[in-house]
Amino acid sequence: MTDTADRLQGSIDGLLHLMDRQLIDVDGLFLGKVDDVELTAGDDGLAITALLTGAAALVGRLGGRLGDELITKWGQARPAEPHRTRPWRLSMDLVDRLDSAVHLTVGRDEVLSRDGGEGLRLGSLAGMTVFEPDGDKAGRVLDARFEPRAARLVLRSLLVGRGGPGSLLGYDRRSEQGPRVLATLVRLWHRDTRVVDVDDADIDWTLEQVRLRERLEVAGKRALDV
Numbered sequence: 326m327t328d329t330a331d332r333l334q335g336s337i338d339g340l341l342h343l344m345d346r347q348l349i350d351v352d353g354l355f356l357g358k359v360d361d362v363e364l365t366a367g368d369d370g371l372a373i374t375a376l377l378t379g380a381a382a383l384v385g386r387l388g389g390r391l392g393d394e395l396i397t398k399w400g401q402a403r404p405a406e407p408h409r410t411r412p413w414r415l416s417m418d419l420v421d422r423l424d425s426a427v428h429l430t431v432g433r434d435e436v437l438s439r440d441g442g443e444g445l446r447l448g449s450l451a452g453m454t455v456f457e458p459d460g461d462k463a464g465r466v467l468d469a470r471f472e473p474r475a476a477r478l479v480l481r482s483l484l485v486g487r488g489g490p491g492s493l494l495g496y497d498r499r500s501e502q503g504p505r506v507l508a509t510l511v512r513l514w515h516r517d518t519r520v521v522d523v524d525d526a527d528i529d530w531t532l533e534q535v536r537l538r539e540r541l542e543v544a545g546k547r548a549l550d551v
């Protein structure tokens with residue numbers, strides 16, 4: 326059955342519902358895929374402002390020294406190409422709807438830009454180590470949940486757990502995800518996954534870690550269906 330609902334009208338999990346989705350222009354032509362997501366701080370919190378695509382965005386998801394080295398080598402491979410290390414950027418203003426793919430309101434010609442794209446990224450947030458207030462390791466960031474606020478998707482909570490097979494497939498969050506046996510096994514493996522309000526967590530983008538203000542079993546709720 327085709328997924329026709331527009332997920333942009335409700336809460337979404339960034340990695341599950343956006344990352345690696347195909348980009349389809351207004352004429353139904355393939356543009357690429359979502360390799361990362363740009364986040365920009367505003368009065369209402371961190372909002373999704375653009376979708377990033379291309380090798381520079383994909384390599385950037387590796388993070389750390391390896392990611393930095395690969396980005397540098399990517400730029401050196403074709404030094405005459407301006408801003409080669411910047412990802413191709415697609416403003417969220419050009420997105421019409423989100424279902425099994427990301428559908429645009431415009432054609433694909435000259436819609437991508439390398440201007441900007443230096444902000445925070447969802448790919449960097451995903452996988453960050455999460456610590457309890459006393460310094461004990463609580464797990465890692467498995468996903469980030471966004472909710473619509475004034476025509477923007479704003480970060481409202483983090484999914485924190487030990488991770489593992491199925492984390493990005495939704496088995497740990499959606500009871501109807503199948504096959505049923507596999508879904509049951511993965512949900513059992515992720516029974517400790519918690520949803521933590523972003524106001525109860527301090528994100529350190531430099532150290533690539535998150536520190537909770539209360540212990541996970543107090544601050545977080547069991548992972549729920551989107």
